[in-house]
Amino acid sequence: MNGILAEIQGYIHEKLDRERYRHSLGVMDVSRKLAICHGEDPERAALAGILHDCGKHCSDADAIARLQAVGYAFNLVERFEPELLHGQIGAMIAREHFHVTDPGILSAIACHTTGKTGMSLLDKIVYIADYIEPGREGDWVYPLRRVAYQDLDRCLVMCADSTMTFVMRKGKPIHPDTVHMRNEILMTVTRQGQGQEAE
Numbered sequence: 001m002n003g004i005l006a007e008i009q010g011y012i013h014e015k016l017d018r019e020r021y022r023h024s025l026g027v028m029d030v031s032r033k034l035a036i037c038h039g040e041d042p043e044r045a046a047l048a049g050i051l052h053d054c055g056k057h058c059s060d061a062d063a064i065a066r067l068q069a070v071g072y073a074f075n076l077v078e079r080f081e082p083e084l085l086h087g088q089i090g091a092m093i094a095r096e097h098f099h100v101t102d103p104g105i106l107s108a109i110a111c112h113t114t115g116k117t118g119m120s121l122l123d124k125i126v127y128i129a130d131y132i133e134p135g136r137e138g139d140w141v142y143p144l145r146r147v148a149y150q151d152l153d154r155c156l157v158m159c160a161d162s163t164m165t166f167v168m169r170k171g172k173p174i175h176p177d178t179v180h181m182r183n184e185i186l187m188t189v190t191r192q193g194q195g196q197e198a199e
């Protein structure tokens with residue numbers, strides 16, 4: 001595993017800017033820590049974490065062309081904001097360039113930008129690690145960091161709220177997968193809370 005991590009580190013060092021490179025290493029570390037905390041395989045998490053933004057260097061036109069070639073079904077928001085496709089492109093690079101075949105790792109890379117319904121433990125870990133890695137600064141991140149090690153679902157709702165507020169403030173459309181993910185997890189968290197109250 002260390003060999004492939006070193007190879008990927010070289011790739012992202014070459015392809016991504018300095019800040020994004022550091023961010024990728026931060027997401028790798030936090031993914032590993034969250035995996036240990038929540039019972040996921042830390043090496044799978046590290047691999048997904050370091051790869052999550054490996055598609056970030058593709059231009060919008062290149063991303064669209066590559067996904068079109070494999071028959072990807074774009075939605076309206078992705079056509080409007082092709083930047084949102086870098087997770088899908090990252091999964092493609094992970095598979096084609098680094099020969100990653102683990103569908104769970106590919107899924108975590110693909111959905112880290114928007115989230116999706118039915119997220120696995122690994123999907124949630126990488127999504128949250130992307131949000132809370134040490135390079136993220138500001139008062140908003142402290143509560144997320146605390147909750148991430150206590151309750152992944154509650155943290156996921158907080159991340160989705162933060163993303164949706166940010167995107168709305170910028171006057172941009174919200175990806176439907178983010179809305180569906182938030183609704184699904186929010187309802188789960190709410191039901192769990194009601195169950196605890198009833199006990």
Ligand SMILES: [Fe+2]
Nearest residue numbers: 052053086113
């Ligand atoms: Fe990303």
Ligand SMILES: [Fe+2]
Nearest residue numbers: 023052053130
């Ligand atoms: Fe990222």
